[in-house]
Amino acid sequence: MSKAPEAIRGIAAFDLDGTLLRGDTVCEVLAKQLGRLEEMKRFETFKAESDIADGRAQMVEWYRDYSVGDLQAYLDNVSWAPGAHEAIRQLREAGIIVGIASITWSVAVRWFADRLGIRHFLGTDLDQNGEILHVWSRDKGRWLQDLADSYGISHDRIAAVGDSAGDSAMLRVAGLRFFVGSELVPETGPVIHLPGADLRIVARRIIGEWAA
Numbered sequence: 103m104s105k106a107p108e109a110i111r112g113i114a115a116f117d118l119d120g121t122l123l124r125g126d127t128v129c130e131v132l133a134k135q136l137g138r139l140e141e142m143k144r145f146e147t148f149k150a151e152s153d154i155a156d157g158r159a160q161m162v163e164w165y166r167d168y169s170v171g172d173l174q175a176y177l178d179n180v181s182w183a184p185g186a187h188e189a190i191r192q193l194r195e196a197g198i199i200v201g202i203a204s205i206t207w208s209v210a211v212r213w214f215a216d217r218l219g220i221r222h223f224l225g226t227d228l229d230q231n232g233e234i235l236h237v238w239s240r241d242k243g244r245w246l247q248d249l250a251d252s253y254g255i256s257h258d259r260i261a262a263v264g265d266s267a268g269d270s271a272m273l274r275v276a277g278l279r280f281f282v283g284s285e286l287v288p289e290t291g292p293v294i295h296l297p298g299a300d301l302r303i304v305a306r307r308i309i310g311e312w313a314a
Contacts, residue, residue, distance in 0.1 A: 111197040111312050112259035114305075115246045115272055116190075118204035118211060120265035121282055122218075122301070125181040128206045129161065135176040136164050151238060158226065158234055174213045183282075185302035190218045192305045198261075198312070201249055203242040203272050222249055243271030250275070261308045263301075264290070278311055280304050 119127040126134070133142035145157035165173060193200050201222035204211050208225030215223040224245045227235040250260050262269070262276035265283035270290050273279045279293040282304070286295055296303060 109197055110199060110253060110255065112261060112308070113199045113201065113246070113250050113253065113255050114193050114261040114263065114308055115201045115203050115242075115249075115276070116262075117242075117264040117266075117269045117272070118202055118206060118214060121263055121269075122183055122186050122202065122214065123180050124183050124298075126179075128177065128180065128204075128210045131179050132173060132176055132210075133161075133164070135179070136168075138164055151236075155234070155236060158236070162228070162232070162234065170209055173209065177210060177213055184300040185305075187218065189301035189305035190220065192302065193308065194219060196309045196312075198308065199249075199253065199255075201246070203245055205237045205239060205242070205268065208237075239268040240271045242269065243275045246272050246275045259312065261311075263304055278308060280307070 116122050127146070130139065130142055133139045145154070145161070148154045148157055190200055199222065200218070200220050201224075202211055202215050202220055203224045206225055208223070208227040211223045211225035215221070224237060224242065226237045229235055246260065246262065258277040260276040261278040261280070262273045263280040263282065264273055265281065267287040267289050270287070273281070273290050273293060279291065281290055281293040281295050282297060282299045284297045286293065294307065
């Protein structure tokens with residue numbers, strides 16, 4: 103059993119699709135199992151929030167005939183990023199709080215968080231009336247800032263790891279920024295660019311930066 107850290111050393115937030123996972127997105131994995139992949143690929147070309155919201159509403163209809171357990175079982179087909187499990191374990195053992203911020207479905211984000219031993223996560227949810235509680239890219243930054251504030255953690259002890267322009271708001275909140283996507287986008291600001299990186303490399307960089 104690993105020794106519990108004496109104090110919180112910082113927070114590291116990870117995007118899910120393209121960062122902790124590589125290859126097909128969560129929604130693509132589910133759509134493929136449900137015979138809806140072509141429709142899903144069309145949805146992923148949408149840019150306007152109103153169009154994306156309509157696409158999510160249609161996805162909810164796809165899922166209605168399946169239990170949560172059925173849908174979560176399909177998630178075994180995802181491809182994890184290299185070193186994902188070990189990287190998260192190393193961060194947690196070093197006294198760093200880890201979170202996942204995603205715009206995808208909360209029921210899926212929770213499933214991945216549970217497998218990584220992560221308590222804090224963000225995702226699009228459904229309320230008791232079946233209404234979609236949308237998460238947008240901008241919400242990821244607000245969520246991370248609120249999480250840091252709740253622990254009294256300063257800007258210089260916040261790390262964020264993303265792979266696309268959708269992670270820009272989250273990256274801007276962090277004092278230590280990593281980008282594992284292939285091509286940088288201007289909205290991310292200054293970052294450490296590690297295209298397709300094994301996440302153990304990212305974890306070591308974070309731990310090393312906060313060694314003091």
